[in-house]
Amino acid sequence: MTLRRIIKRAAQGLSLVLVFPSAILCAFGRLQVSYVFFAQWFALFPGFVGTFVRAAFYKYTLRECSIDTTISFGTVFSSRNACVGANVSIGSFCVVGRVRIGRGTQISSHVEIPSGRHQHFRDEGGQFLDSSSAEVVIGSDCWIGASAVIMANVGDQSTIGAGSVVVKDIPDHVIAVGVPAKPIKSSRESRSPCLPS
16 A cells, blocks of 8 residues: 555545544534535535535535545535445535536536436426426436536436536447437447547
């Protein structure tokens, strides 16, 4: 084990100890009001300290979350019913709902994942009654561009262009762009000939 890995593991261990009281106060995410309070509070911790405490807090409170994840400043999980794989990186100011994120996926800043398509129910007079939402699945080794909105599943090793809105499932190994997002080519194609090798 390298010195860098030892230091990282020590920082992760210290973070788990520091956030443990917060995890207890929100019943490990089961008390919604206190969970939201601490999720928003930890979102405001700057720098590498914030990265470690957010990973530790979500390790305790989400349905599943690897301690080996990077969650940047201003990002909040609005639902504790989320699963985050190892080596996932989430940029700044993202709002993440009910989602399963595969190992190694990279999510840029300002991405919204609002728990899939929502169904809103109204009574006969048109008054809002309730809503329900489905889990979104983002596969492993995906790239989600800045300011994308993900409301449907994204297959393994797929790329979603910046500003795209995913409303229909995207298959594995494609690059999808637009509003609504549509596959435009395979993500397995070789690099562009204009790029140096």
